[in-house]
Amino acid sequence: MAKVGSKALIREFLLANIGRVIESSELQAASGGKAEFGRRTRELRDQDGWPILTHNDRADLKPGQYLLESPPPEKRGIEFQRGISAKTRAEVLDRNGFTCQMCGLTPGDIDPATGRKVRLHLGHIKDKSLGGKDEPSNLRALCSTCNQGAKNITGEKPTGLWLLTQIRRAGIDEQRAVFDWLRKKFGA
Incomplete structure (x- = not known):
């Protein structure tokens, strides 16, 4: 059986x-x-x-x-397969510094959205349903929360200038939080 x-x-x-x-x-x-x-x-x-x-x-x-909510659609023509090798997974995680590319959390951090320790996944930049491939250039490290929320709505990676502008506009407490996070991340 x-x-x-x-x-x-x-x-x-x-x-x-x-x-x-x-x-x-x-x-x-x-x-x-x-x-x-x-x-x-x-x-x-x-x-x-x-x-x-x-x-x-x-x-x-x-x-x-x-x-x-309603009955599922009939089986679609696109079949998905798990095509990401362990080597590619390791390459992407290493390239991304074992850090979620959306929120900046790392494995072992406590996710404020769930209260649980962060686990990293690989997320597609361009979703497979839209023709994205299982290639390192189309993959990024995402925590569980961000991976679930990303769903084809993610934009371009912010530039350094844009990030600095946002930090300068933030209040002192938020700036200090960014500073503390960077110091912790880079061990300075």
Whole structure:
């Protein structure tokens, strides 16, 4: 008898609960108790196009709540595969200084949005659904929070002049926070 994967179990559970707010504990239980249930749920949403909503999409949903609002689309023609090698992953993380390229957090820092330790992922600059490739030039290090929020809306990397302008405009407390962060990051 073939073993059913956690993604397939989550898929069946969501289909049986269209239109109902589901807690993360329910999804984890439906996945067979797997720790990676969140990743499998994001794959259904981001790669398979399922309309799974979270608190980032609707204000009435709390963190840890999911809603499959309507039936998912029929299987799309684009198939995604995990094509990022360990070598490419290491190259991108090293190039980015093991630092989230959106918020500046590093592994082990406490994410103020979640209260949990930061974990880095690789995010596509140009999403695969828009033709982006699994190449170092199209990848960047992102923390879990930023990776989930990025979704094809990220702009160009800010210039040094723009950053300095923003820091100069900030209040003294914010400037001090930037200074402390830079001192910690560069060990000065």
